[in-house]
Amino acid sequence: MALVIRAKVVDIKSDIPKETDRFLIDTNAWYWLFYTRASQTPSAPLPHQLSDYPKYIQKAIRVKAALNCCALNFSELAHNIESAEREIYANLANRPTLKPKEFRHDCPSQRRKVVTTINDTWSDVLAVSTMLSLTLDAVFMQSALTLFPSVGVDGYDLFMAEMALSQGITQIVTDDGDYASVSGITVFTSNPRVIQNAQSFGKLLVR
Numbered sequence: 638m639a640l641v642i643r644a645k646v647v648d649i650k651s652d653i654p655k656e657t658d659r660f661l662i663d664t665n666a667w668y669w670l671f672y673t674r675a676s677q678t679p680s681a682p683l684p685h686q687l688s689d690y691p692k693y694i695q696k697a698i699r700v701k702a703a704l705n706c707c708a709l710n711f712s713e714l715a716h717n718i719e720s721a722e723r724e725i726y727a728n729l730a731n732r733p734t735l736k737p738k739e740f741r742h743d744c745p746s747q748r749r750k751v752v753t754t755i756n757d758t759w760s761d762v763l764a765v766s767t768m769l770s771l772t773l774d775a776v777f778m779q780s781a782l783t784l785f786p787s788v789g790v791d792g793y794d795l796f797m798a799e800m801a802l803s804q805g806i807t808q809i810v811t812d813d814g815d816y817a818s819v820s821g822i823t824v825f826t827s828n829p830r831v832i833q834n835a836q837s838f839g840k841l842l843v844r
Contacts, residue, residue, distance in 0.1 A: 639834065641789065643820040645842045646835035649689055649810070649827050652844055654697035660825065661705045661801045662766065663811035664713040666690040671761040672714075672754070678721045679728055686812055689827035694765075694810065704766040705806060709797055714762070715755045722751050771800055789818035798822070 654660075665682075669675055670691040675682055697704060719737070726747055727735040741748060771777075773796070781799040790798060798819045801809060807822045814831040816824050823842065824831065835841040 640814050640817055640831065642817045642831075642835045642838040642840045643788075644817045644840065645823040646817060646831060646840050647823060647825045647842050647844060648832050649693040649825050652693070652825065654693065654700050654702045655844075656700050656702060658697065658700075658702040658808055659705070659806055660697060660702060660808045660810050661707075661769075661797070661806045662694065662710070663797070663809060663813060663816075664710045664717065665812055666694060666810050667706065667710060667758075667762050668714055668717050670694050671758045672718055672721065674721060674725060678724045680724065685827050685829070690810065690812065693825070693827075697810075698765050705769050706762050706766045707769045707771050707797070707800060709771065709793065709800075710762065711759055713793065714758060718755050718758060719751050722747065722754065769800060769804055769806075771796075777803075784819075787820070788815075790815040 665686070669682060669686050676687055681687075694704070719741070723735060723737060723740040726740065726744065727733055777799065780803065781795050784799055784802075785795055788795065788798065794813065794815055797809075798816065801807070802819075802821060808825060809816055809822055810825045812826055812828045814826075814828055814834075816822065817826075817831050817835065817840075826832065832841065
Protein backbone atom coordinates (compact mmCIF):
# COMPACT_ATOMS: atom_id res chain seq x y z
CA MET A 638 0.00 0.00 0.00
CA ALA A 639 1.54 3.28 -1.15
CA LEU A 640 1.19 6.37 0.98
CA VAL A 641 0.17 9.62 -0.67
CA ILE A 642 2.47 12.26 0.76
CA ARG A 643 1.09 15.81 0.86
CA ALA A 644 2.88 17.03 3.98
CA LYS A 645 6.55 17.86 4.24
CA VAL A 646 8.44 15.17 6.15
CA VAL A 647 11.47 15.52 8.43
CA ASP A 648 13.51 12.53 9.60
CA ILE A 649 13.97 13.03 13.35
CA LYS A 650 16.97 10.69 13.42
CA SER A 651 19.05 13.36 11.67
CA ASP A 652 17.18 16.56 12.55
CA ILE A 653 18.14 18.91 15.38
CA PRO A 654 15.20 20.70 17.08
CA LYS A 655 15.35 24.48 17.19
CA GLU A 656 14.24 26.94 19.84
CA THR A 657 11.83 28.43 17.28
CA ASP A 658 10.07 25.12 16.65
CA ARG A 659 6.48 24.74 17.78
CA PHE A 660 5.46 21.10 17.91
CA LEU A 661 2.19 19.29 18.47
CA ILE A 662 3.22 15.92 19.92
CA ASP A 663 1.07 12.97 18.91
CA THR A 664 -0.17 10.70 21.70
CA ASN A 665 2.04 7.69 21.02
CA ALA A 666 5.18 9.83 21.20
CA TRP A 667 4.13 11.00 24.69
CA TYR A 668 3.38 7.37 25.56
CA TRP A 669 6.81 6.15 24.49
CA LEU A 670 8.50 9.01 26.35
CA PHE A 671 6.73 8.85 29.71
CA TYR A 672 5.05 5.45 30.13
CA THR A 673 7.89 3.41 31.58
CA ARG A 674 6.33 -0.03 31.01
CA ALA A 675 5.68 0.37 27.29
CA SER A 676 8.42 -2.12 26.42
CA GLN A 677 6.97 -4.76 28.79
CA THR A 678 3.72 -5.34 26.94
CA PRO A 679 3.32 -8.49 24.85
CA SER A 680 2.56 -6.20 21.90
CA ALA A 681 5.56 -3.96 22.60
CA PRO A 682 6.34 -0.95 20.39
CA LEU A 683 9.01 -1.23 17.71
CA PRO A 684 12.60 -0.38 18.66
CA HIS A 685 12.64 2.87 16.66
CA GLN A 686 9.48 4.00 18.43
CA LEU A 687 10.88 3.41 21.90
CA SER A 688 14.18 5.06 21.02
CA ASP A 689 13.83 7.80 18.41
CA TYR A 690 10.82 9.72 19.73
CA PRO A 691 11.93 10.04 23.37
CA LYS A 692 15.39 11.15 22.21
CA TYR A 693 13.98 13.76 19.86
CA ILE A 694 11.48 15.18 22.34
CA GLN A 695 14.15 15.37 25.03
CA LYS A 696 16.36 17.31 22.62
CA ALA A 697 13.44 19.65 21.90
CA ILE A 698 12.94 20.21 25.63
CA ARG A 699 16.62 21.04 26.10
CA VAL A 700 16.61 23.72 23.39
CA LYS A 701 13.33 25.11 24.79
CA ALA A 702 11.24 24.43 21.70
CA ALA A 703 7.51 24.88 22.27
CA LEU A 704 5.77 21.55 22.87
CA ASN A 705 1.98 21.28 22.78
CA CYS A 706 -0.60 18.75 23.91
CA CYS A 707 -4.40 18.70 24.05
CA ALA A 708 -7.30 16.89 25.71
CA LEU A 709 -7.38 14.39 22.86
CA ASN A 710 -3.91 13.28 23.93
CA PHE A 711 -5.19 12.52 27.41
CA SER A 712 -8.10 10.38 26.24
CA GLU A 713 -5.92 8.27 23.96
CA LEU A 714 -3.06 8.12 26.46
CA ALA A 715 -5.44 6.84 29.15
CA HIS A 716 -6.77 4.20 26.77
CA ASN A 717 -3.28 3.09 25.71
CA ILE A 718 -1.96 2.84 29.27
CA GLU A 719 -4.99 0.91 30.49
CA SER A 720 -4.66 -1.51 27.57
CA ALA A 721 -0.95 -1.98 28.24
CA GLU A 722 -1.48 -2.59 31.96
CA ARG A 723 -4.22 -5.11 31.17
CA GLU A 724 -1.90 -6.96 28.77
CA ILE A 725 0.91 -7.05 31.32
CA TYR A 726 -1.38 -8.21 34.15
CA ALA A 727 -3.20 -10.79 32.01
CA ASN A 728 0.12 -12.24 30.90
CA LEU A 729 1.53 -12.47 34.45
CA ALA A 730 -1.74 -13.81 35.89
CA ASN A 731 -2.20 -16.32 33.06
CA ARG A 732 -5.53 -14.77 32.13
CA PRO A 733 -5.22 -14.37 28.36
CA THR A 734 -8.95 -13.82 27.85
CA LEU A 735 -9.23 -10.97 30.39
CA LYS A 736 -11.52 -8.35 28.84
CA PRO A 737 -11.15 -4.58 29.33
CA LYS A 738 -14.33 -4.23 31.40
CA GLU A 739 -13.40 -7.21 33.58
CA PHE A 740 -9.99 -5.68 34.20
CA ARG A 741 -11.57 -2.33 34.99
CA HIS A 742 -14.20 -3.60 37.45
CA ASP A 743 -13.00 -6.95 38.79
CA CYS A 744 -9.38 -6.06 39.61
CA PRO A 745 -9.65 -3.12 42.04
CA SER A 746 -5.98 -2.96 43.03
CA GLN A 747 -4.97 -2.97 39.39
CA ARG A 748 -7.55 -0.27 38.67
CA ARG A 749 -6.03 1.97 41.33
CA LYS A 750 -2.61 1.39 39.82
CA VAL A 751 -3.87 2.24 36.33
CA VAL A 752 -5.48 5.50 37.47
CA THR A 753 -2.33 6.54 39.33
CA THR A 754 -0.13 5.71 36.34
CA ILE A 755 -2.35 7.67 33.96
CA ASN A 756 -2.42 10.69 36.29
CA ASP A 757 1.35 10.60 36.78
CA THR A 758 2.00 10.26 33.07
CA TRP A 759 -0.32 13.14 32.23
CA SER A 760 1.38 15.29 34.87
CA ASP A 761 4.70 14.57 33.14
CA VAL A 762 3.21 15.68 29.82
CA LEU A 763 1.88 18.91 31.29
CA ALA A 764 5.23 19.63 32.95
CA VAL A 765 6.96 20.01 29.56
CA SER A 766 4.17 21.21 27.27
CA THR A 767 1.39 23.72 26.82
CA MET A 768 -2.15 22.40 26.57
CA LEU A 769 -4.05 23.75 23.57
CA SER A 770 -7.69 24.69 23.88
CA LEU A 771 -10.13 22.53 21.95
CA THR A 772 -13.80 23.32 21.51
CA LEU A 773 -15.73 20.55 19.78
CA ASP A 774 -18.60 22.74 18.66
CA ALA A 775 -20.53 22.97 15.39
CA VAL A 776 -18.03 25.39 13.85
CA PHE A 777 -15.09 23.09 14.57
CA MET A 778 -17.02 20.05 13.31
CA GLN A 779 -17.91 21.74 10.04
CA SER A 780 -14.31 22.79 9.47
CA ALA A 781 -13.09 19.26 10.23
CA LEU A 782 -15.68 17.72 7.92
CA THR A 783 -14.57 20.08 5.16
CA LEU A 784 -10.99 18.84 5.59
CA PHE A 785 -11.99 15.16 5.83
CA PRO A 786 -12.38 14.26 2.10
CA SER A 787 -8.88 15.48 1.23
CA VAL A 788 -6.91 13.57 3.90
CA GLY A 789 -6.31 9.92 4.73
CA VAL A 790 -6.85 9.99 8.50
CA ASP A 791 -9.37 8.51 10.92
CA GLY A 792 -11.80 10.62 12.92
CA TYR A 793 -9.51 11.02 15.92
CA ASP A 794 -6.54 12.19 13.84
CA LEU A 795 -8.87 14.42 11.83
CA PHE A 796 -9.62 16.36 15.01
CA MET A 797 -5.91 16.59 15.83
CA ALA A 798 -5.04 17.84 12.36
CA GLU A 799 -7.88 20.35 12.27
CA MET A 800 -6.97 21.68 15.72
CA ALA A 801 -3.34 22.09 14.74
CA LEU A 802 -4.12 23.87 11.48
CA SER A 803 -6.74 26.14 13.07
CA GLN A 804 -4.21 27.24 15.72
CA GLY A 805 -1.36 27.78 13.30
CA ILE A 806 0.70 24.78 14.40
CA THR A 807 2.20 23.08 11.38
CA GLN A 808 4.82 20.82 13.00
CA ILE A 809 3.61 17.43 14.27
CA VAL A 810 5.83 14.81 15.88
CA THR A 811 4.28 11.44 15.07
CA ASP A 812 4.96 7.90 13.89
CA ASP A 813 1.53 7.77 12.24
CA GLY A 814 1.91 7.84 8.47
CA ASP A 815 -1.67 9.02 7.97
CA TYR A 816 -0.65 12.56 8.96
CA ALA A 817 1.60 12.70 5.91
CA SER A 818 -1.57 12.94 3.79
CA VAL A 819 -2.42 16.36 5.28
CA SER A 820 -1.33 19.36 3.25
CA GLY A 821 0.14 22.38 5.02
CA ILE A 822 1.91 20.54 7.85
CA THR A 823 5.38 19.13 8.44
CA VAL A 824 5.54 15.63 9.89
CA PHE A 825 8.54 14.94 12.13
CA THR A 826 8.96 11.17 12.17
CA SER A 827 11.29 8.19 12.10
CA ASN A 828 8.72 5.93 10.45
CA PRO A 829 10.84 4.33 7.70
CA ARG A 830 7.91 3.84 5.33
CA VAL A 831 6.84 7.48 5.59
CA ILE A 832 10.41 8.69 5.07
CA GLN A 833 10.90 6.43 2.04
CA ASN A 834 7.63 7.55 0.44
CA ALA A 835 8.35 11.21 1.21
CA GLN A 836 11.66 10.90 -0.61
CA SER A 837 9.87 9.41 -3.62
CA PHE A 838 7.38 12.29 -3.64
CA GLY A 839 10.08 14.92 -3.22
CA LYS A 840 8.63 15.86 0.18
CA LEU A 841 11.56 14.92 2.41
CA LEU A 842 12.86 18.08 4.08
CA VAL A 843 16.37 18.48 5.45
CA ARG A 844 16.58 21.54 7.71
